[in-house]
Amino acid sequence: MRLVLLGPPGAGKGTQARALGALWGIPQVASGDLLRAVVREDSDLGREAASYMDRGQLVPDDLVLKLVDARLRKEDARPGFILDGFPRNVTQAEALAKGLERYKLKLDKVVAVIVPDEEIVKRISGRRTCRNCNAMYHVMFEPPAKPGVCDKCGGELYQREDDAEETVRERLKVFAETTRPLLAHYDRLGLLAQVNGVGRTDEVEKRILTAVNGVAVPPK
Ligand code: AMP
DSSP states (O other): OEEEEEOOTTSSHHHHHHHHHHHHTOOEEEHHHHHHHHHHTTSHHHHHHHHHHTTTOOOOHHHHHHHHHHHHTSGGGSSOEEEESOOOSHHHHHHHHHHHHTTTOOOOEEEEEEOOHHHHHHHHHTEEEETTTOOEEETTTBOOSSTTBOTTTOOBEEOOGGGSHHHHHHHHHHIIIIITHHHHHHHHTTOEEEEEOOSOHHHHHHHHHHHTTTTSSSOO
């Protein structure tokens, strides 16, 4: 299964990608996580990436493409992968298709997770992320057992710099202007399904499974 989850920040792509990845035994590949790992290295490249991310802007394509390409070449992504947060524009989508073509591979499906902007702002302002394993929580809707501590690995939970309300609004604008056109792009290719991202995590997961029905099982 080679799946892309498309959607605005806070649509639940990360949560769903992780759950489906565990179900199918394939990795979640989140470009945001790859970039945050570079930022943590404290290099010139990391500082450059952070200067875009902190403002809610997209990081230049060449860096993102390099990171995603290297990740998809790893052994564990051979049977399939779930892309989360990538591609974010048509240039990235075309680069992805070309990269897969080289191995005679194609995407199986692109699922857009639809959530209204106001719901997103509400979700993201309470979002907390684990510094160590990137697991996500919400202070009201999905709190950890012990405040500030990750249930899964005991890591420290923090609020991402770009999860501040003003930056979230900028990220939503960037999504509307730059990423939303990908829906039409993938629709033309016959790959797109749209699901309602409002509701409990398990309900949204079921909708995604229904949307990929026919290609969902087996994943390899
Ligand atoms: P995310 O974790 O997907 O919400 O991404 C956080 C930030 O990382 C975004 O606001 C962008 O600044 C950057 N980013 C993540 N994925 C991409 C991508 N595919 N292209 C460009 N920038 C990205």
